Amino acid sequence: MPxxxxxxxxxxxxxxxxxxxxxxxxxxxxxxRVLGGKRVLDGVELxxxxxxxxxxxxxxxxxxxxxxxxxxxxDEPDSxxxxxGGASVGRERLARCALxxxxxxxxxxxxxxxxAGLALExxxxxxxxxxxxxxxxxxxxxxxxxxxxxxxxxxxGMRQRVAFVxxxxxxxxxxxxxxxxxxxxxxxxxxxxxxxxxxLAAEPRTVLLVTHDVEEALLLCERVVVLAEGxxxxxxxxxxxxxxxxxxxxxxxxxIQLRERALEAIx
Amino acid sequence: xxxxSAPLALLATAxxxxxxxxxxxxxxxxxxxxxSAVASxxxxxxxxxxxxxxxxxxxxxLGYLLAVAVALALAVALHFSAALRQAxxxxxxxxxxxxxxxxxxxxxxxxxxxxxxxxxVVAVVCxxxxxxxAVDGLRSAEPELLRMMRTLHGGRVxxxxxxxxxGALPTIFSGMRIAATYAAVGAVxxxxxxxxxxxxxxxxxxxxxxxxxxxxxxxxxxxxxALALYALVTLAERLIVPWxxxxxxxx
Numbered sequence: 001m002p003x004x005x006x007x008x009x010x011x012x013x014x015x016x017x018x019x020x021x022x023x024x025x026x027x028x029x030x031x032x033r034v035l036g037g038k039r040v041l042d043g044v045e046l047x048x049x050x051x052x053x054x055x056x057x058x059x060x061x062x063x064x065x066x067x068x069x070x071x072x073x074x075d076e077p078d079s080x081x082x083x084x085g086g087a088s089v090g091r092e093r094l095a096r097c098a099l100x101x102x103x104x105x106x107x108x109x110x111x112x113x114x115x116a117g118l119a120l121e122x123x124x125x126x127x128x129x130x131x132x133x134x135x136x137x138x139x140x141x142x143x144x145x146x147x148x149x150x151x152x153x154x155x156x157g158m159r160q161r162v163a164f165v166x167x168x169x170x171x172x173x174x175x176x177x178x179x180x181x182x183x184x185x186x187x188x189x190x191x192x193x194x195x196x197x198x199x200l201a202a203e204p205r206t207v208l209l210v211t212h213d214v215e216e217a218l219l220l221c222e223r224v225v226v227l228a229e230g231x232x233x234x235x236x237x238x239x240x241x242x243x244x245x246x247x248x249x250x251x252x253x254x255x256i257q258l259r260e261r262a263l264e265a266i267x
Numbered sequence: 268x269x270x271x272s273a274p275l276a277l278l279a280t281a282x283x284x285x286x287x288x289x290x291x292x293x294x295x296x297x298x299x300x301x302x303s304a305v306a307s308x309x310x311x312x313x314x315x316x317x318x319x320x321x322x323x324x325x326x327x328x329l330g331y332l333l334a335v336a337v338a339l340a341l342a343v344a345l346h347f348s349a350a351l352r353q354a355x356x357x358x359x360x361x362x363x364x365x366x367x368x369x370x371x372x373x374x375x376x377x378x379x380x381x382x383x384x385x386x387x388v389v390a391v392v393c394x395x396x397x398x399x400x401a402v403d404g405l406r407s408a409e410p411e412l413l414r415m416m417r418t419l420h421g422g423r424v425x426x427x428x429x430x431x432x433x434g435a436l437p438t439i440f441s442g443m444r445i446a447a448t449y450a451a452v453g454a455v456x457x458x459x460x461x462x463x464x465x466x467x468x469x470x471x472x473x474x475x476x477x478x479x480x481x482x483x484x485x486x487x488x489x490x491x492x493a494l495a496l497y498a499l500v501t502l503a504e505r506l507i508v509p510w511x512x513x514x515x516x517x518x
Contacts, residue, residue, distance in 0.1 A: 069414070072418055074414050094417060099415050101411050102411070105409075107412075107434075108510045118421075119420050166419070170418065170419045172418075
């Protein structure tokens, strides 16, 4: 049996047929956003290299989701600049980013397969063509057999997988994941974290992951920043071996030390 | 079937009590007919009632379809144009203070005594709940869903077709169900304003003749028509919005 990563990259070859919107480096410079009289973001600096993975952790209300909206081009900063793949105009940022929201946001009237192909249909493909492109990913992403089920019949973990495949099929270089596993139980969550790592190893994308789970951020990202009171107050390079089993990784001294330092930084 | 047993039992008891009360007090048929008298009128006047039913059914169905078409088209226009919504929605709500059935005599003057004024009365009566529910339903899509659509190459029309419209269908259907119960009343008022056929016309004719059982029989048929239309709309909803009932059984 071939390695998980190899199987996934085979599956994702089809995605290369869809043009990606340039390279995916994200640069956030001095961004301020005032919402309802409050400076939700107050001079955020952040750099994510193309195909880099950065985790943003912080308490609720620290402005994490606001930052994702701004990067995605769904919102504009009051001051400062954001560029995605070299483009700083909102419309162009939007063209380069795909958002995976907190809840899976699957459409209840569409089957899992048709949910996954949503972005393809939006780009003008027929439903048949969208299905043909989405179907191979289902088999290789642990979703075989779920193609024709409506979301109500899927487990929470399956729903998130479908949501992620949908985000991938948007064919964008930057993935913005907003608490993607926040609603899942601990076991499913751990399972999906490993699954996501394998998927991203096969198909590298620039990833901004918002979470309040420090462990999740450290496991999935190369770099973790702490957002507090509208600024990046700390940053950690996550220099740990990821090929080891999850249990070994999370119990290693290096991991535990990183986690403690990050938790301390969040305060 | 089980959930129908209690209301059916209650209804049967009420009809039985009605029959007994009328017989015991010896109320004449023209004042208040017993259920048995209404039943015999249903049987005896079957041919007459059938002819009238066909006329009224046509008015109800065509008028209802007219209402659905116009209301949905207008709802979509209101959904896409904020300016139109701001200008027209308050007027629409205000227009509901006009007792619409009273437009029937005016319509009869303008449109004559054919089927046209009846269709318009039925449509006017049914129009409002459909348009209001449709506008509400279309606007109720979750903001998070709309944001996500934008990052998935979703343009305005894509979002309407794939998110807003399917999401609004349950709300649209509840508006259509409410409207279905109004349609029969609209048709009767239309006929009262000037007609020579239909169940409303039959009632109008039976009244001076003091043929109260026949009036009751006509009312019964009208209720059955309204119920049938309601059932038909509910059935259509089950077929068009299957995920709704699926979600209920999984809840």
